[in-house]
Amino acid sequence: MPKLWNETIEEHRGAVQEAILDTAATLVAKHGMLSVTMSQIAQEAGIGRATLYKYFPNVESILRAQHDRQLAGHLEHLAAVTHSGGDAGHQLEAVLHIHAAMTYEHHGSPMAAIMHHEGARQTQLEFVSGVIRRAAETGAIRDDVAPGELASFCLHALAAAAESPSKAAVGRLVQLTLDSLRLRS
Structure with a gap:
């Protein structure tokens, strides 16, 4: 799990969002776009599902971002x-x-x-x-x-x-x- 804490809340949020996007891209490359789930993204990014849903409502919104x-x-x-x-x-x-x-x-x-x-x-x-x-x-x-x-x-x-x-x-x-x-x- 990556350590995502930074000096400010804004930096932390940016780091979490980048980790989510990077993780989603990796999972899509590995498993295909249709098989990626929010649970997989949260687990691989090292965050809880509730945290993930604070940033994105669904996989499609992550892929669009x-x-x-x-x-x-x-x-x-x-x-x-x-x-x-x-x-x-x-x-x-x-x-x-x-x-x-x-x-x-x-x-x-x-x-x-x-x-x-x-x-x-x-x-x-x-x-x-x-x-x-x-x-x-x-x-x-x-x-x-x-x-x-x-x-x-x-x-x-x-x-x-x-x-x-x-x-x-x-x-x-x-x-x-x-x-x-x-x-x-």
Whole structure:
């Protein structure tokens, strides 16, 4: 059992929540999403069931929180790319490559099977829309279609990376997506 006490109540609660999410992810990877129970999570996390229920009402809410945590990490990584410099066109290209690679690499993982609820999809859409808007403003890509529409197109197109046979195929998918965003001469 992990020792979860920290210096403040807030830190303790955060540590307990992280332990719950980490435990749930481990159990899902080991046993599958449908076989994980609240009792298993509590036991493996080293907390009582009553404590677990203070944090989450059911397994689905834990898995959703785990998914949101993964999405936040993914978006932080992408945001770091956009803040690392370079022109907006290159930033867009890097973001699309990273997104497609992550889709490809995690397509078979148990956590990838968790539903992509509307809030997560909306967050991704807003992020990619912002990157596309900046690229369009600099003339790197077309500006005759709204950034939100182009972002939706990109996310749907890059979802095909999950079924791609190789990393090379993922690269071609990203290139095709980028080509569709570029201005026609």
